[in-house]
Amino acid sequence: MKQIYSSFEEAVSEIKDGATIMVGGFGLCGIPENLIKALRETGVRNLTIISNNCGVDDWGLGLLLENKQIDKIYASYVGENKEFERQVLNGELEVELVPQGTLAERIRAGGAGIPAFYTPAGVGTKVAEGKEVRTFNGREYLLEEAFQADFSLVRAFKGDHHGNLVYRKTARNFNPMIAAAGKVTIAELEELVETGDLDPEAIHTPSIYVNKLIVGEQEKRIERKTLAQKA
16 A cells, blocks of 8 residues: 655655655646645756756746746757746756657656667767767767666556556656656656556556655646637
8 A cells, every 4th residue: 555645845855955856747737736836836856857848937947946946957849948948948957858758768768777778769860969979880879878766757547556556548658767767756647546446457557656645736837728619
């Protein structure tokens, strides 16, 4: 049985200044929005973030950027956040842009205990600067090191008391691999069910990867809303 918290602030209370944190989601889809808001309230600083992107100016990880809590971020896309751009151009934020497939594999490798791997993505570009390049079967590959984090924050559709998790549709995105790659994984649930209620064949994250659970209601914002014009 996993520890189930009633307060989001308490759930993130172990996270201290200088921590490395992986955060699930893609854009604003599937982000652990209440855990992020709680992390903002704690005021912890000098964070290193590993995530597909950094939210938007007023939501998701953008809240931590706005509050100057992030020192460095590894991400594959940053185009929706003006504050992100401002901090980078002013030298306030260190950024390493990672090809999206490479980002996913570096996280997956970290969860699988694989220290590094070779990939052709990024060969001959700025991504390759300072990295080992080897040739296999006549093609060049970069050596990329795996990602691991002190904490992983994920959001699941359902979870049981043992910590088994199920994600809903595209909210599955980066969440399963991030859940496996953190030393401590905190899962924000939309619904907590009894052990045995989840179909074992449908579980996306087994309980062994999860340390803490908390249930919350999400706003589930979207980056842009486009409405069809009336005929």
